[in-house]
Amino acid sequence: VRTVDWAGDHLVIVEQTLLPHELRYVELRTVDEVIDAIQRLAVRGAPAIGVTGALGVALAVQQDLSTVRKQAARIRAARPTAVNLAWAVDRVLASVDPVAEAVAMIEEDIAVNRTLGNRGADLVGELCGVRPVTVHTHCNAGGLACVEWGTALGVVRALHERGLVREVIVDETRPLLQGSRITAFELAQMGIAHHVIVDGAAASVLAGRVAEVRVDVVVVGADRVAVNGDVCNKVGTYALALAAQHAGVPFIVAAPESTLDPATASGDAIQIELRSPSEVVAWDTPALNPAFDVTPADLVTAIVTERRVIRPAQGGTSGSRRPH
């Protein structure tokens, strides 16, 4: 499955709102369709919306050169939290050949995440010993959140190739169920043993109080990593990190360098997307729906990228450089 692809004069994406019941591809032929797909999470996950945004700019370049900057600004603002979107749009705009640059990002994303996955699998071996492990994850940071491989699930996939996954515990991830719909779908496709749990069960599972499950390591993705090592990811990640620390379970963040934001000093400066209450409640009652949260750096054992392993508790991500 390729989450997002370029067909010469339009994009093709997996319509993720229909998963796991239907794997449907849809074409995006205008900038408005690209923005709509990003906003309603037809395409989602930080690296995937980055590549989609970049290809959206390519579309704008092909269709009307005089409005490219305006259209790019609209795409950039489609979702505020994942830095990959702004990063990718800016990169394509600054390039001499925006269409070629955007298309190159497709293969680059796959290569980056393969490297990241192997580095993360090595790190799990260092932290847990080289043996089959139980991994706990939140939301979906798999191939469907990227172009084809994955970040957190890329680590799981690399471990699975080495025969080192006992099972994966998947938080269902309220309210849009990226865990139970999309991560479980991907794990089933890969033939990796897993159990979905409700988000509220995560702390008990990590504490070893549910059935025979003993979690060895938590691995999650990220939408933006601040310079001090604070990690913004799907809402519920912070609670998972607190529970992991209390249970003495290592907490790893798997993210490409493009998710590290040198312009954001700490998590305090990250804009958290507030989505519609209608995603949370089915009747007319007040609800707050923050889509992301910030895990403080001191709860993060390590951040693994395609280039390195960062220990945020030992000095944040300073010294980080963008890939380009």
Ligand code: MRU
């Ligand atoms: O709202 P979503 O589904 O786009 O949120 C996705 C996440 O929070 C992922 O964990 C994150 O983007 C990392 S994806 C490799």
